[in-house]
Amino acid sequence: MKTMKRCIIPSILLMLSLEAVLLVAAGRPSTATGADDVGTILLPSQGKGEAGVVAAAKKKGEEEERPWKCCDFALCTRSFPPLCRCMDKVEQCAATCEKCEPATSDSSRRVCNDWYHGFPGPMCTEAVATAKKEKAEEEERPWKCCDLALCTRSFPPMCRCLDKVEQCAANCKSCDPAASDSSRRVCNDWYHGFPGAKCTADGN
Structure with a gap:
């Protein structure tokens, strides 16, 4: 009788263990299902790449x-x-x-x-574009031409024109009498860009 009880108890425990394993296996989602439930993660580099493609x-x-x-x-x-x-x-x-x-x-x-x-x-044509750019700069520059330019070494430079003229250009805001000759005028505006063309061929 004792021998029969000893045989029955391990069998019952084995059956319970098998049932537990089956229940766990049934409740666990498969690998394919898990992969389907996970959304695609877009990395920052991928987002920038796609934005660049859209802009292009x-x-x-x-x-x-x-x-x-x-x-x-x-x-x-x-x-x-x-x-x-x-x-x-x-x-x-x-x-x-x-x-x-x-x-x-x-x-x-x-x-x-x-x-x-x-x-x-x-x-x-690049020539037309360059001509239009130069014309725009001439209209914006505080002088029409300049022989004696004072410029910084930056790029583009900051420039002033030291020419003594009878009358400043219309774009000049600070047109003051020249220190050495009050009958002549000097434009004391600073211009962010190159001074432009010279007034005379030799600059004198």
């Missing part, structure tokens, strides 16, 4: 939508963003131009008469 795609889309590839002479409204037309006379309009018509002054050349809602984009 947007820029490319604007270039493809614009009725011209580049434009030197743009006519734009003052709104923001502006409405623009390109007045360039070209041999052939871009594929995106819908109204490609002969130029009024030269029928052998074409002009795209489309209006574009946005900025006109890059210029076609």
Whole structure:
């Protein structure tokens, strides 16, 4: 009798252990299910990369939508963003131009008469861009030309023009009498940029 009890007790314990193992296995989610429940984590570097791709795609889309590839002479409204037309006379309009018509002054050349809602984009010739930049600087500079410039060594420099003139340029704010000759004037404005062209060939 004692021997039978000793055999039954281990069997019962073994069955209980097996049931416990089965219950744990049934309650545990599978590896595949766990993987499906976990969301994708976007690292900061991945986010920046995707933002860069979106910005590049947007820029490319604007270039493809614009009725011209580049434009030197743009006519734009003052709104923001502006409405623009390109007045360039070209041999052939871009594929995106819908109204490609002969130029009024030269029928052998074409002009795209489309209006574009946005900025006109890059210029076609660097020479025209440089000329426009120089003209803008001349209009902003406190003197039209300068023979004796005093500039710092920074880049771009801070400059003053020490020329003694009869009358200062319209852009000059501090036009004072010259110390050595009160009948002449000196512009004491400082300009952030290069002094520009000289007034005389030899600078005298």
